[in-house]
Amino acid sequence: MTRDFSDTRALFDLPEGVIYLDGNSLGPLPKAAAARVARTVTEEWGQMLITGWNKAGWMEQPSKTGDRIGRLIGAEPGHVVMGDTLSIKVYQALASALEMNPTRRVILSDSGNFPSDLYMAEGLCRTLGPDYSLKTVAPEQVLEALDDTVAVMMITEVDYRTGRRHDMAALTARAHEVGALAVWDLAHSAGALPVEVAKGGADFAVGCTYKYLNSGPGGPAFIYVAPRHAETARPALSGWLGHEAPFAFDLDYRPGHGIERMRVGTPPVLQLAALDASLDIWDKVEMANIREASLALTDRFIAGVEAACPGLELATPRDHAMRGSQVSFRHPEGYAIMQALIARGVIGDFRAPDILRFGFTPLFINGEDVDKAIAIIKDVMDGALWDRPEYKTRARVT
Amino acid sequence: MTRDFSDTRALFDLPEGVIYLDGNSLGPLPKAAAARVARTVTEEWGQMLITGWNKAGWMEQPSKTGDRIGRLIGAEPGHVVMGDTLSIKVYQALASALEMNPTRRVILSDSGNFPSDLYMAEGLCRTLGPDYSLKTVAPEQVLEALDDTVAVMMITEVDYRTGRRHDMAALTARAHEVGALAVWDLAHSAGALPVEVAKGGADFAVGCTYKYLNSGPGGPAFIYVAPRHAETARPALSGWLGHEAPFAFDLDYRPGHGIERMRVGTPPVLQLAALDASLDIWDKVEMANIREASLALTDRFIAGVEAACPGLELATPRDHAMRGSQVSFRHPEGYAIMQALIARGVIGDFRAPDILRFGFTPLFINGEDVDKAIAIIKDVMDGALWDRPEYKTRARVT
Numbered sequence: 001m002t003r004d005f006s007d008t009r010a011l012f013d014l015p016e017g018v019i020y021l022d023g024n025s026l027g028p029l030p031k032a033a034a035a036r037v038a039r040t041v042t043e044e045w046g047q048m049l050i051t052g053w054n055k056a057g058w059m060e061q062p063s064k065t066g067d068r069i070g071r072l073i074g075a076e077p078g079h080v081v082m083g084d085t086l087s088i089k090v091y092q093a094l095a096s097a098l099e100m101n102p103t104r105r106v107i108l109s110d111s112g113n114f115p116s117d118l119y120m121a122e123g124l125c126r127t128l129g130p131d132y133s134l135k136t137v138a139p140e141q142v143l144e145a146l147d148d149t150v151a152v153m154m155i156t157e158v159d160y161r162t163g164r165r166h167d168m169a170a171l172t173a174r175a176h177e178v179g180a181l182a183v184w185d186l187a188h189s190a191g192a193l194p195v196e197v198a199k200g201g202a203d204f205a206v207g208c209t210y211k212y213l214n215s216g217p218g219g220p221a222f223i224y225v226a227p228r229h230a231e232t233a234r235p236a237l238s239g240w241l242g243h244e245a246p247f248a249f250d251l252d253y254r255p256g257h258g259i260e261r262m263r264v265g266t267p268p269v270l271q272l273a274a275l276d277a278s279l280d281i282w283d284k285v286e287m288a289n290i291r292e293a294s295l296a297l298t299d300r301f302i303a304g305v306e307a308a309c310p311g312l313e314l315a316t317p318r319d320h321a322m323r324g325s326q327v328s329f330r331h332p333e334g335y336a337i338m339q340a341l342i343a344r345g346v347i348g349d350f351r352a353p354d355i356l357r358f359g360f361t362p363l364f365i366n367g368e369d370v371d372k373a374i375a376i377i378k379d380v381m382d383g384a385l386w387d388r389p390e391y392k393t394r395a396r397v398t
Numbered sequence: 399m400t401r402d403f404s405d406t407r408a409l410f411d412l413p414e415g416v417i418y419l420d421g422n423s424l425g426p427l428p429k430a431a432a433a434r435v436a437r438t439v440t441e442e443w444g445q446m447l448i449t450g451w452n453k454a455g456w457m458e459q460p461s462k463t464g465d466r467i468g469r470l471i472g473a474e475p476g477h478v479v480m481g482d483t484l485s486i487k488v489y490q491a492l493a494s495a496l497e498m499n500p501t502r503r504v505i506l507s508d509s510g511n512f513p514s515d516l517y518m519a520e521g522l523c524r525t526l527g528p529d530y531s532l533k534t535v536a537p538e539q540v541l542e543a544l545d546d547t548v549a550v551m552m553i554t555e556v557d558y559r560t561g562r563r564h565d566m567a568a569l570t571a572r573a574h575e576v577g578a579l580a581v582w583d584l585a586h587s588a589g590a591l592p593v594e595v596a597k598g599g600a601d602f603a604v605g606c607t608y609k610y611l612n613s614g615p616g617g618p619a620f621i622y623v624a625p626r627h628a629e630t631a632r633p634a635l636s637g638w639l640g641h642e643a644p645f646a647f648d649l650d651y652r653p654g655h656g657i658e659r660m661r662v663g664t665p666p667v668l669q670l671a672a673l674d675a676s677l678d679i680w681d682k683v684e685m686a687n688i689r690e691a692s693l694a695l696t697d698r699f700i701a702g703v704e705a706a707c708p709g710l711e712l713a714t715p716r717d718h719a720m721r722g723s724q725v726s727f728r729h730p731e732g733y734a735i736m737q738a739l740i741a742r743g744v745i746g747d748f749r750a751p752d753i754l755r756f757g758f759t760p761l762f763i764n765g766e767d768v769d770k771a772i773a774i775i776k777d778v779m780d781g782a783l784w785d786r787p788e789y790k791t792r793a794r795v796t
């Protein structure tokens with residue numbers, strides 16, 4: 001296990017002249033992933049053809065890779081599986097959790113949750129019927145909003161805009177006290193900080209892999225089901241690969257054992273290959289060391305930007321316990337400022353209405369990068385370099 | 399447009415000594431796909447990083463590629479989008495269709511449908527409530543089973559076991575007469591034969607791309623929504639990329655325009671790259687010519703095997719109008735026979751309980767392959783070469 005992340009930095013393909021502070025949105029390319037994907041395409045798909053499902057282990061990949069993710073999120077072995085997108089995994093977790101709490105009809109979430117989680121919950125409620133509803137409160141009000149009407153609490157641990165972190169153990173304990181189940185979205189925590197789904201008592205957890213886990217654009221999501229629910233959770237999206245015997249081709253569905261039932265369709269073999277190569281890097285590190293380095297980087301960035309740029313308002317908690325692995329600042333011209341920064345090689349992103357977001361990923365970002373980024377941000381702010389028409393025209397995606 | 403498929407055969411990477419009659423399960427590697435995926439990994443992901451969503455066109459890829467599939471299935475431009483797996487797309491189509499027919503509660507399907515479609519329908523019915531049910535009849539009985547209780551008819555055009563083809567236009571017309579909607583699964587028709595979803599009147603159609611369309615293991619699925627429903631179909635799986643303005647990050651869901659609302663989460667960019675390269679081959683051919691060649695190959699295979707192997711019982715219709723692009727034979731020792739064939743380089747597959755399945759794909763299979771395959775099948779059957787223990791031990795996947 002390494003604590004010297006200069007070793008791991010060398011394992012990524014980072015473009016020249018770029019300080020990439022957006023690994024919290026799309027992680028960079030692990031050098032080994034290119035070769036791994038090429039091998040999966042030419043040697044496995046190309047040469048093994050259909051026999052790759054057995055010979056290359058494609059069919060088992062979702063559970064094998066799931067266990068590698070499991071180590072990073074504090075899951076018991078055998079209780080995480082890969083597949084689909086995070087939105088689909090949210091739907092699965094919510095649908096199962098609601099059915100396990102059949103006398104209640106309310107999903108509780110917060111306005112800092114990623115909108116897709118809220119949208120999927122809305123869609124599920126509408127399918128379930130008019131008695132079901134999604135209740136959304138401010139992030140600070142979740143604890144007090146937990147009462148005996150709540151069937152399921154659905155929370156994203158780290159707020160995608162502000163980087164504010166919820167207390168998983170405390171909220172889950174309170175949810176259980178009032179008889180609710182807890183579904184945790186780890187999109188901005190898996191690979192960002194030590195997560196403890198088992199110790200924290202999560203009933204379900206879901207997350208994506210293309211952010212901190214560097215699996216590439218469109219990499220698969222994961223789902224965790226607590227062992228106590230593994231054989232009782234009903235899969236609402238009951239696809240054939242979650243069947244007890246997919247290749248018996250029975251006409252009736254019988255859920256597979258444990259986490260296998262949360263599989264749906266054919267796994268995305270090429271995307272899984274990229275993820276698997278990326279996880280080889282994660283095998284070399286401990287999350288505790290990543291966290292220590294991450295907090296040092298975010299502290300340094302906050303102090304530097306606040307000293308250099310009084311016009312930027314910190315949106316991220318100063319309290320370490322309440323912070324993820326990103327730092328956000330607010331500014332009314334946030335969009336244009338970010339475009340100006342990107343033009344100068346500092347890549348972060350903008351989130352409406354006014355958030356400048358910077359992700360810190362110790363595997364490939366170090367203190368020197370932070371200092372360089374601060375200097376460039378200072379230049380842009382001091383000279384109002386963002387105040388040009390070309391930076392203010394919004395593209396469809398940022 | 400070519401009718402000489404020796405041109406297209408050269409575009410695939412086919413292992414030496416193999417006659418690949420399983421392109422109906424997993425298509426082989428188009429040579430250009432390897433380079434395309436490598437470029438997407440190293441030049442797009444590696445160098446563009448997050449900006450690839452705009453610069454490399456990743457965000458638009460699902461609709462652009464959808465239109466390329468649309469041409470092959472007779473869809474109107476702008477009404478097909480890629481994403482997820484086929485099982486998820488089945489769920490979306492069914493959920494939307496059921497909501498559009500709110501006074502009825504029955505999904506009608508047939509026992510020749512792929513089990514995952516039935517499983518997804520079961521799961522959806524259970525989520526919707528006890529009034530909803532899936533009714534499954536024999537393939538020959540679908541027409542007469544259509545009555546005014548049926549909300550949605552869900553049929554796979556070509557039976558995955560027998561290759562029996564339903565009459566899309568006739569069944570859809572009858573469904574509409576009785577006030578039902580029609581959801582068609584094109585898993586074994588897209589790229590196999592000319593499909594006419596628009597002319598045939600389909601309300602929804604879904605399909606996968608890793609079979610005849612050669613997108614590689616885990617390639618994305620597609621969904622078609624008829625233009626008359628495009629602005630009214632509610633997406634039950636209401637993910638952020640189906641939102642009218644995904645990057646506004648509103649807290650409430652508003653469906654996107656037309657087919658865009660059937661998107662859910664982040665598209666699988668690497669798998670889409672492979673698909674896109676494969677579709678370059680499809681741009682060179684007309685489905686009518688593919689069909690002519692396919693029928694010649696399947697006729698030749700049926701005649702040859704029946705003459706050489708009286709122990710094998712044909713399971714595929716002789717009538718061209720009722721045949722897909724595969725030929726299946728029944729034999730009680732089907733599993734062992736297929737293992738013996740694979741050991742001799744004839745790759746088909748086995749489907750429980752007794753089906754030997756051979757797919758015919760004119761892009762890379764020709765008459766000479768058919769004759770060679772027949773000779774090997776004859777050897778295996780004449781000498782009972784399958785009657786060895788190693789061929790009878792069942793692996794998990796075949």
